[in-house]
Each structure stands twice: as C-alpha cells, then as structure tokens.
Amino acid sequence: MKTKRLQLMIMATLFLGVNIGGASVAQGATLQHKSTVVTKKPMPKSTVSTINVSKVNSTKKSTFRPLVTKPAPKPVSKVSSKPAAKPAASSATTKAQKTVAPKPVAKTTSTGVKSTASKVVKTSNANSIQANTAVITRNKVGSVVTPATERIEHVPNVRVLLGSRSSDAKVTSTANMVVLNSNNGQVSTISANRGTSVGVQGGKIVVNGKAIDSVVTLKPANSDAPFLFEGKGYRGGLTLRANNGKMMVINSVPLEDYLYGVVPQEVVPSWPAAALEAQAVAARTYALHTMEENKGKLYDVSTSTDHQVYNGVSGETQATTNAVNKTKGMVMLYNQRPINALFHSDGGGYTEDSVNVWGSDVPYLKGVKDFSTGTSTSNWTVTTSRQALESKLNAASKGVGKLKSIQLTPLGKPGQQTSDRGVSGRIKSATFIGTSGKTTVDGDSLRSILGLKSTLFDFYVNHNPVKGTGKAYHNFTGSNDTVYIKGHGWGHGLGMSQWGAAEMAKRATPGDTNYYQTILRHYYSGITLKKMY
Numbered sequence: 001m002k003t004k005r006l007q008l009m010i011m012a013t014l015f016l017g018v019n020i021g022g023a024s025v026a027q028g029a030t031l032q033h034k035s036t037v038v039t040k041k042p043m044p045k046s047t048v049s050t051i052n053v054s055k056v057n058s059t060k061k062s063t064f065r066p067l068v069t070k071p072a073p074k075p076v077s078k079v080s081s082k083p084a085a086k087p088a089a090s091s092a093t094t095k096a097q098k099t100v101a102p103k104p105v106a107k108t109t110s111t112g113v114k115s116t117a118s119k120v121v122k123t124s125n126a127n128s129i130q131a132n133t134a135v136i137t138r139n140k141v142g143s144v145v146t147p148a149t150e151r152i153e154h155v156p157n158v159r160v161l162l163g164s165r166s167s168d169a170k171v172t173s174t175a176n177m178v179v180l181n182s183n184n185g186q187v188s189t190i191s192a193n194r195g196t197s198v199g200v201q202g203g204k205i206v207v208n209g210k211a212i213d214s215v216v217t218l219k220p221a222n223s224d225a226p227f228l229f230e231g232k233g234y235r236g237g238l239t240l241r242a243n244n245g246k247m248m249v250i251n252s253v254p255l256e257d258y259l260y261g262v263v264p265q266e267v268v269p270s271w272p273a274a275a276l277e278a279q280a281v282a283a284r285t286y287a288l289h290t291m292e293e294n295k296g297k298l299y300d301v302s303t304s305t306d307h308q309v310y311n312g313v314s315g316e317t318q319a320t321t322n323a324v325n326k327t328k329g330m331v332m333l334y335n336q337r338p339i340n341a342l343f344h345s346d347g348g349g350y351t352e353d354s355v356n357v358w359g360s361d362v363p364y365l366k367g368v369k370d371f372s373t374g375t376s377t378s379n380w381t382v383t384t385s386r387q388a389l390e391s392k393l394n395a396a397s398k399g400v401g402k403l404k405s406i407q408l409t410p411l412g413k414p415g416q417q418t419s420d421r422g423v424s425g426r427i428k429s430a431t432f433i434g435t436s437g438k439t440t441v442d443g444d445s446l447r448s449i450l451g452l453k454s455t456l457f458d459f460y461v462n463h464n465p466v467k468g469t470g471k472a473y474h475n476f477t478g479s480n481d482t483v484y485i486k487g488h489g490w491g492h493g494l495g496m497s498q499w500g501a502a503e504m505a506k507r508a509t510p511g512d513t514n515y516y517q518t519i520l521r522h523y524y525s526g527i528t529l530k531k532m533y
Helices: 002-032 034-039 044-059 255-268 273-293 317-327 386-395 443-450 498-506 514-522
Strands: 077-082 087-090 098-100 103-108 158-163 169-173 177-180 187-190 195-201 204-207 211-212 215-220 228-231 233-234 237-243 247-255 330-334 380-385 404-408 428-436 437-442 458-462 482-488 527-532
Touching: 044 527, 087 498, 158 255, 158 273, 195 215, 195 247, 204 215, 204 237, 211 215, 228 237, 247 514, 255 273, 255 317, 273 317, 273 330, 273 514, 380 386, 386 404, 386 443, 386 482, 428 443, 437 443, 498 514, 514 527
Parallel strands: none
Antiparallel strands: 077 087, 077 103, 087 098, 158 247, 169 195, 169 228, 177 187, 177 215, 195 204, 204 211, 215 237, 228 233, 237 247, 330 527, 380 482, 404 428, 428 437, 458 482
C-alpha cells in the first residue's frame, strides 16, 4: 500500500511539473513573439482605405505655384524705366530700389539661393546679337517642392493696391455692379452709371451711407465693363478694406488685363513688337513670382516702381495690348518655377551678376552683353566739385574730412571682374580717403548718395573725360577741384535691359515672329519658356 501511494505521489508530482513547465514555456513564447503575432493581424479596413487614398493623391498632378524667392540683403528696385523717349522713373521689383530712367523699368528682387554654376553658351562673335542666346544648361535652384509642370486652368487675379485713404470716394460703372461682403455674399446691386459713394467708418466700409462689412467688393456684373474709381478706369473689381481707420483700395484684376495697364508704362509703345512682347513676358513672370511671395499679405503689388507701374485702362495702347495677347500665358521658368524677372532701363553695354549687386547668386541673373545704343541712357556725365562731394558724404554719415583720393580700380572693358568692380564694371565698393580718415562705401549706397543713374561709372578729378583720353583720375589737389563722373546705363543692371531689348528687336530677322524669346534667353541665363494657360 505504501509502495502504491509512493508511486502515485511520484506520478502526480511529475504530471504537475510537466504542465507547469509547459505553461511557462508557452507563455514565454507568446511574450517573445507578441510583436510578430500582432503584425500578422489583418489590417483594419480604415487603414487600408487611407493607404489607397494616399497613393491616389501621390499620383495626382501638382497645382501650379510660383516660386517664392527671398529678397536680397539690400532692397532692390524693380526694373522698369521707359525708353529714352520719355525719361521717367523706372520700376523695380518688390523690395527693390527704384531707378529713375527713361520709360523702361527694371525689376530688382534677387533670390537668396545659391546655385551650381551655369555657363552661358558663347559664340566666337562677341558682338553678335546671336551671341549667348543659345539655350543654357539648366541648374537646380534650391529645393522646390511642387514643380510648375501643369498649366493653370484659369487666368489668376492680381491684387493691386491703388492706395489708402480716409476720405470718401466715388465709384461708377457702365454696367450694374454687385456689392459683396467679406464672405463674397451679395449684399446689393448698384445700377449702371450710378455714382456710388464709398468710405470707411468705425472699422467698416460704408457704401452710399450704409455700413456693410470690414471688407467689401464692388464688381461689375459684366466682366468686360471697366469701372471708374475717382474718374480713373480699371478692369476687374474693386475691393475696399477697412484698415486702421483708413480704406485700402485694391483692384482685383485678371493677370492678362493687369498687363494691359502695365506694359505700356514700362516700355515705349512704338518699339518693335518683339521688344514689347519680351516685356509682356517679363512683366507676367514677375507678377506671378511676386503674387506667390505676397500671397499671405493684403495685396500682391502696388502701382509704383516698387513693383510694376500700372495705370489701368487709361494707360493702355493697342501695340502693347497686342504684345500681351500674342504672349498670353507665356512665362519664364528656371528649375520649373517662374523666375524673379528683374529688368532695368539700360545696361550701359553689359549687365551684371546678381551676386555683385545684392550679394545673392541667382543663376539666371548673370552679366551679358547689352546692345543698347540710347544716348541719354547708355552714356552720361555729371559734373560736380570736391566740396559738393564731401558734403554729400557728410550727409550720409560717410564724411572723411577734406578729400585726398579715391581708391577704386579704373573702369575697364566689361568681363574683367576685380575685387571692387563686377563683371560689367559696376562698382561693388569704393574707398574715400581724407584728412580725418577713410571710409568704404558699397556701390548701391554710393549711387544713392550721389544721385546717379547706375553704378557703372568712374571719377575724373580735374580731367574732363569728354575732352581727354578717358583715363580716370582719383587724386585731389586740395584747391578748387572739379569732379567729373562719367557713367553708363540706367538702373541696377540685373536681368533684361529694356533699351537693349529694343535694339535687339530692331535687328531681328524678318519673319521671325517669336524673336522675343531670343531676347529673353539672352538676358535671362538658362531659363525655359512655357505657356502656363
């Protein structure tokens, strides 16, 4: 009996031990492979659905967005100055210093993106219009997220700031006008040819004595009918925004209609068609670029040379309207993005690399030969005195006492860049030495201090360059010194020279209806042209 009990006890112990051990081993295996088990579980339907959606979206074509370019370290003026026919202020791109010059205008904002080297394809004939017009190897400009490979479905609207005022104004149209609130909801309709009073009161826009909303838009029911604001005609619609007690007046207008009022202000309408067409493409490209840059702001562009000169319907001409229509939707791209299409009145024989003007190396803004022959814009001379020069330096807090000399490499042939001059010969910096020390002034500041047309110039102390050998003289005698400043060009010298474009257009081969593209490829290195809509 004892033997049986002993055997039973041993068997029971062994049985329990095996089961406890088996359970331990099984639990351990479960813990070790838990993640494996979980990953093998069927994926929820919702997860599968999300993945499918994401795959579909990844294959959709991207929406076109102009490239945002950061402004250069120094403000830059756009680039427009009308041709010699009428000396006028030149336009400059956003955040650019304006340049007063004959009608042509040049934009001047430069990107702060460094790029790999891009070389212009040159021919052996440096003086030929065809030189440097070949398509240039394209280089990457920073990292671009959404390539502009798709055409825009509809012509985009530009928001043009016409001004800001606290007093009431009058608006009329030959068509009925709808009044919309800030949510684009229709509030009322104004009959055609009825004079309408608009103003601001208590943070709201008031229309015919009735306060409506902080933002109100008046839009002709007939899109082809312009409206009059204070007697001046504009296309599109009029948006009024209450802002700090004043009324911001913004013309929201289709891009092509906007160009009708821009191009004739930036060129001489009697220029050859190719020059007008080149300007139309440059103005369109610049507008798209600036619209993206300012999309988070209350407006895109102003009507001055801070951006592009815009004069509404009253500024339109048939020749420039034809140029806009001929190039409709055509845009200059670099790395598949609309470029910052800067332009200026006159290159003075050679344009400049952007890095030598504002310190930012923009691959499509490189110095090239300029073909301008405009006398008042291509060559100019200013006569002053040592005392006047000292006075201007003092006013700019750059005074050095009585001037003794100027340290500056004499202006030579273009293409020979030095430490203080760019590839075109434009001054990067000049050092003034006087009885109380010395000071170095950068070219852009010097141009502003002296009120000159460009930075492409040299000093001739007591030697008239018109009568002499042309050799620069930088030393003062200390008595009644006469200072001659001989210069070339008008504007910052970046991008397209408007007078140069006009000269190229004159030499175009008869029958070449797309010669404007040759002009653009010459002045903007490595760009491509694409019809976006």
